[in-house]
Amino acid sequence: MIFDLSRCNDFPDPRLGNSDGFYAVGGEVTPERLTRAYPLGIFPYFSFRHEPVIWWAPQERFVIYPHEIHISHSMRNMRNRRKYRCTINQDFQGVIESCAGTDGRILEECAWLGPEMIEVWMELNRLGYAKSVEVWEGDMLVGGLYGFVCGGCFLGESMFSEVSGASKLALIHLAGHMEKEGGIFIDCQLETPHLKSMGARYISYDEFLKQTHHSKAIKWE
Numbered sequence: 560m561i562f563d564l565s566r567c568n569d570f571p572d573p574r575l576g577n578s579d580g581f582y583a584v585g586g587e588v589t590p591e592r593l594t595r596a597y598p599l600g601i602f603p604y605f606s607f608r609h610e611p612v613i614w615w616a617p618q619e620r621f622v623i624y625p626h627e628i629h630i631s632h633s634m635r636n637m638r639n640r641r642k643y644r645c646t647i648n649q650d651f652q653g654v655i656e657s658c659a660g661t662d663g664r665i666l667e668e669c670a671w672l673g674p675e676m677i678e679v680w681m682e683l684n685r686l687g688y689a690k691s692v693e694v695w696e697g698d699m700l701v702g703g704l705y706g707f708v709c710g711g712c713f714l715g716e717s718m719f720s721e722v723s724g725a726s727k728l729a730l731i732h733l734a735g736h737m738e739k740e741g742g743i744f745i746d747c748q749l750e751t752p753h754l755k756s757m758g759a760r761y762i763s764y765d766e767f768l769k770q771t772h773h774s775k776a777i778k779w780e
């Protein structure tokens with residue numbers, strides 16, 4: 560079943576959506592709405608140049624548990640060279656704008672991270688719901704990622720690299736921080752070879768809900 564969110568304010572049970580994760584169409588993407596959607600495993604993903612808004616809610620969640628992250632030999636070498644430093648939530652705007660524009664993404668017809676969506680996420684960051692991880696080479700931002708924070712879980716949204724391996728370095732730093740602070744998992748939304756190689760695996764939707772709703776918040780600053 561595909562729901563029409565232009566006709567309802569609440570989110571129907573995602574278990575009733577399509578098995579491929581296609582959940583709903585319509586409705587507005589606002590900070591308030593996303594604070595209700597993400598803890599339920601619902602997220603918007605659509606071309607900002609076209610209507611309508613499309614919402615997704617995969618029933619199998621592709622996640623990385625921090626203690627299970629796989630760090631390859633090349634990534635260990637990259638980290639040990641100390642050429643790059645990582646920070647948390649020091650330049651959210653720089654990260655999200657880079658996620659939108661790196662490699663000419665914003666020019667693609669199917670680009671989803673447009674100006675209005677960026678402003679929604681900037682407000683979520685101001686409210687404390689969204690955090691970023693930055694990778695720096697000197698004073699230059701060369702990689703990073705951002706996502707939604709839900710208790711002890713980090714629901715990843717997008718990442719970018721200006722140098723090879725920078726987004727992986729950001730993910731490794733995020734996992735290390737979460738493991739230290741008692742975080743639960745990093746939700747990757749969709750499977751990619753890149754994330755699978757780093758230890759991501761599937762859990763059920765019910766397990767996802769259990770952990771997002773009952774995990775304790777961790778420190779991000």
